[in-house]
Amino acid sequence: MQPIKIAFIGAGNVAWHLAPALQAKGAQVVEVVNRSPEKALSLVEKLSSAKVKADLDFRNSEADWVFITAPDAQIEPLASQIQLAPRQVLLHTSGSQPLGILQNAHLQSGVFYPLQTFSKEKCIDFRKVHFYIEGSNTPVERKLLSLARKLSPLVSTATSQQRLGLHMAAVFACNFPNHLLLMAQSVMEQYELDFTALKPLVEEMVEKAFALGPEKAQTGPAIRKDTNTIQRHEALLESSAMQSVYQLLSQSIQKKGKD
Amino acid sequence: MQPIKIAFIGAGNVAWHLAPALQAKGAQVVEVVNRSPEKALSLVEKLSSAKVKADLDFRNSEADWVFITAPDAQIEPLASQIQLAPRQVLLHTSGSQPLGILQNAHLQSGVFYPLQTFSKEKCIDFRKVHFYIEGSNTPVERKLLSLARKLSPLVSTATSQQRLGLHMAAVFACNFPNHLLLMAQSVMEQYELDFTALKPLVEEMVEKAFALGPEKAQTGPAIRKDTNTIQRHEALLESSAMQSVYQLLSQSIQKKGKD
Known part of the structure; x- marks a missing residue:
């Protein structure tokens, strides 16, 4: 089976912990985009086969999943600029933002919300992180649940309102x-x-x-x-x-x- | 060596946990006084050789130490009513009350303050409780430090101001x-x-x-x-x-x- 291929937009506290954790569970992080390319490079250096990407056009990217881990207020503007192929799924990891801000731009979308406090200097044990999942359709939601379960036994679905x-x-x-x-x-x-x-x-x-x-x-x-x-x-x-x-x-x- | 003999005035959350813990470390709780005798009796029933006492005259009591574990506002009025022999030491366990409120009534006095939150329904591991000690003289302070160290490795002295x-x-x-x-x-x-x-x-x-x-x-x-x-x-x-x-x-x- 092919590994899941993932791109990150945002190299802040969440991506800093989530990208290596997903890689450790068999996913392949292929690209990292960040407004400051130095920050993207710091994250890429923690990963085995990722590279820094400078633009938001993923149509020719290998990525199956594109995670937006940027600050909450930037998620919606970023989503409207990102270009994806129909097979690709757009995700965010925010508690406060509804799924709808991604659906306006893309058919396949989802939320992968880790209920945890992240600081770069402090390691996270993901087995103790509760993940709340929402998908724009059942197959996306199922795949996200299974991805989250690789990291933690604490996985639930939640609506945007509950989140x-x-x-x-x-x-x-x-x-x-x-x-x-x-x-x-x-x-x-x-x-x-x-x-x-x-x-x-x-x-x-x-x-x-x-x-x-x-x-x-x-x-x-x-x-x-x-x-x-x-x-x-x-x-x-x-x-x-x-x-x-x-x-x-x-x-x-x-x-x-x-x- | 004779066991240390202790009396408690107050049968609330602190005494509820402290009295059995001191008994488990070899001290003997001999008497419990409480405004409501039923509450005193509930505590006495947790102990091996204590009895309910109805008054505040300890001059003929076996107790070496008399702990006031009543609510903060009642400590000073209680201290002024308690009658002790010169060999006996009067103590309180309050963070907010200075040692001085006991010294006005008795020569030998001290504070035995457990920095912890006590509720009757929840067991306490005293090895994780930090005790702060203050004594009216060096021998009392030394004995209190050694009593606290039977319960926990976390023992310090603190002035009334620091407490x-x-x-x-x-x-x-x-x-x-x-x-x-x-x-x-x-x-x-x-x-x-x-x-x-x-x-x-x-x-x-x-x-x-x-x-x-x-x-x-x-x-x-x-x-x-x-x-x-x-x-x-x-x-x-x-x-x-x-x-x-x-x-x-x-x-x-x-x-x-x-x-």
Whole structure:
């Protein structure tokens, strides 16, 4: 059987991890396009047989699948410029963008959304990444499901609407808590304490939130209505931008929380 | 050698986990006092040789250490009512309360602060709990360090001021992120998606925040200044209390973040 041949448009965080992972599972990454050719070259150098491509005309390319991994706002404009042969399938990997922005340009299209946070400096274990798949027709969807299952046992289909919900939930579950860890770090440093001492606490919080559910797992001064501690913390945060975050989240916990 | 003998005032989440853990390491829990005697009895039933005590006079008690594990606001009033013999040491386990509130009442006192989130329904692995110790004098501090080291390799001393910082950092690192997971859960349910699908994402976020530092680890629409996605999320959250949390945290990420 021929290996699946793939091209990437975009050489950012997602392609950086996804392209080598797909190659390791037997796919062949043939081409990488990027606005900055140096970035495309860095990715190509991680792969065995890819080359940098300078334009968006794939009609004579070997690629079976063309993945757009560019920033969300660029997906639709890129899709309208890409030229494909009828056998080729156009894909994106975005949580927030509907499948429809590809369908306007191409008959065969799909979404291959990894629910994960990607940074170039941090390796990803794809077996722990949940993939959400959508295809413009059943054969495309089946092929995408099977491609995702090579990487991870956690594979589902999701509509564009559900994916938007997933993406928003991920902002609350991942992007915002990471920012709160930045605030915790600045508090620790202010008191000459080691930030990494917080790691077991944060790990236990995650463990507990998924074991008991976050409502039952909530602890801390706000849910206990411990006004004295809340006021002392707020006073310590005086003149810091963290004070308004502290106030809003404490109020929010008290509104949803139980005594 | 005689086992250390301990009494607990308070039978809430902390005592619920700490008393059996200390007993497992050779200490003897002799008495439990609680405003609700039924709660004291539930804890006593988990222990081998403790009994419920109804008053705060410990002068004839066998206890060497008296732990106050009551809610923060009750520690100081309790301390002023407790009667101890000179050989006995009075302790609390609170992050937010200074050692001084015990010293006013008793010569020998200390703090035994576990940096962890406790819920009765969830077991705690104390080997992963960081303990912060403070003693009114060097012998007390030494004994407390050695008691804590029976439970965990993660033991440090901390001043009352540092402990206040630790406690505030823990609110940002644990209590607030748990509340954001509650919001993520409500989004997932609204889109008929399984909340637990987010677990690998949240675990990777924690892993990455401590590996790269949270500033470098930040991803998502806010740090990318992806106004389009931010506006779509905000529109979906219209008429929800989550909208103001989304807005404030997105703005905060953009102010601290790099492009």
